[in-house]
Amino acid sequence: MIESTPVRTGRPDACASAPPPHPRPDGQDRYTISEVSAWTGLTAHTLRWYERIGLMPHVDRSHTGQRRFTNRDLDWLTFVGKLRLTGMPVADMVRYAELVREGEHTFEERQELLESTRRDVRARIAELQDTLAVLDYKIDFYAGARRAPERTT
Amino acid sequence: MIESTPVRTGRPDACASAPPPHPRPDGQDRYTISEVSAWTGLTAHTLRWYERIGLMPHVDRSHTGQRRFTNRDLDWLTFVGKLRLTGMPVADMVRYAELVREGEHTFEERQELLESTRRDVRARIAELQDTLAVLDYKIDFYAGARRAPERTT
DNA sequence: TAGGACCTTGGAGTGCACTCCAAGCAAGCG
DNA sequence: CGCTTGCTTGGAGTGCACTCCAAGGTCCTA
Known part of the structure; x- marks a missing residue:
């Protein structure tokens, strides 16, 4: 549903910053909100807000209702960060997220x-x-x- | 006091958009706020606000107190527009304007x-x-x- | 000299993207 | 068990950069 982000550019050692590796491999990727906050630089407030306005695909929850983010969520947030750098309004990013969900x-x-x-x-x-x-x-x-x-x- | 902005790049027909010529030559350059608004794309509100916060060198006035902008003001606004495109906060632009005044x-x-x-x-x-x-x-x-x-x- | 478009001001309002708060539940440690 | 730290929610608050308003004065053309 969500295509992955490019992992390397063709040139070795390209100027473009390398895409960040995931902190944990797939399978052990159940991050708390504060881990994701540290990794992305977004505050926990902002991460919750992103979810509320529909800018995140639905985030998994622990048995007690706490958020557990996956590597896929991290990829999505990385991409959203790129879109944010372009100056795209949040409403347009939400539109894109809706299209992905559809x-x-x-x-x-x-x-x-x-x-x-x-x-x-x-x-x-x-x-x-x-x-x-x-x-x-x-x-x-x-x-x-x-x-x-x-x-x- | 205010150095002028480059009038042409060295290359003929460079990709960079040509600096806009003044609507009227020096000497007849006493523009009303709405003329400046049309020329810059900024609203009259914004032009007044720029002056209030100290982002404009003091703008000349007619004998009845209405603003009369000069070609120099237009150049300044063009430069401010460039700075704005960089994402520089208005407060920093005001700081620069203060330095120019000093x-x-x-x-x-x-x-x-x-x-x-x-x-x-x-x-x-x-x-x-x-x-x-x-x-x-x-x-x-x-x-x-x-x-x-x-x-x- | 009358009408309409344009200009003036201080202050209040808007929209965006967060950012924080209060009150309460959850998790891990000695 | 108690303590600290972390997570939950809805809703309110913040900062920036405008954006608009009301009430009134000015300019120009017919």
Whole structure:
């Protein structure tokens, strides 16, 4: 239902940060909320909130009702973290999560949603590179002005 | 006091969007708030708010107290727009604006602030490129799964 | 000189994404 | 058993960046 996230890029030692290995192998993957909080950097509050708003597939519970997260949940949270970095609103992530819950007949819509996100990400990268050029220019200006303070207008 | 923003990159027809020309030449540059709003895409509310919080150098006024923005103000707003794209908090932009108001003896601190911002921007670009790889992977997955629906696990 | 569009202000309201609280149940240790 | 630490819930609170409002003054064109 949830496809897995790429495990390695083709290049050895690529700049992209390596995908985090799971703390425990499949089969022993029943993490408490605080373990997941430590691993993801999200607070326990946020993890519960994500579940409430439908951003998590239903999380398993212990016999006493406490959450027990799996490696699959960790993968999902890693992916959600990527989407969050793109600036995607939480509501859109919830929409994607709903599509995942609805099964394989939503593949097309999921693909479209991700392609639209990809366009946004590319646009944002371009904007940031533009900004980088401006920052470089201004930093050079300050560096130059400080080297030759008598002629800075 | 405010250094100008680069007018052209070295390459002809560079991908970076060309810096916007001013609507009117220097000397006739006394824009109302709604003109500036239309030009920048910011609402009049936001422009007033920027001034209130100290994110604008003091804006000139007409004899009756209405704001009259200059080409210099437009340049500043363009730069602020770039900083905003980087995700810099408004408080940090206000800090930079204060340094500009304080004069040339703050060149060093301004340069440091921009260099720190540049590091952030570079890091964010790297994150986004990472995310792009994940999106590409998942989009390929969906495309492949839809071409060969009998073998998707 | 009348009308409508535009401008002014301080302060209050909005939407987002968390973030925290109170009260109570659960788990592990000496 | 008692203690500490951790987990549960619904609902309320926070911080940021706007966004809007009411009441009134200004500008321009017919």
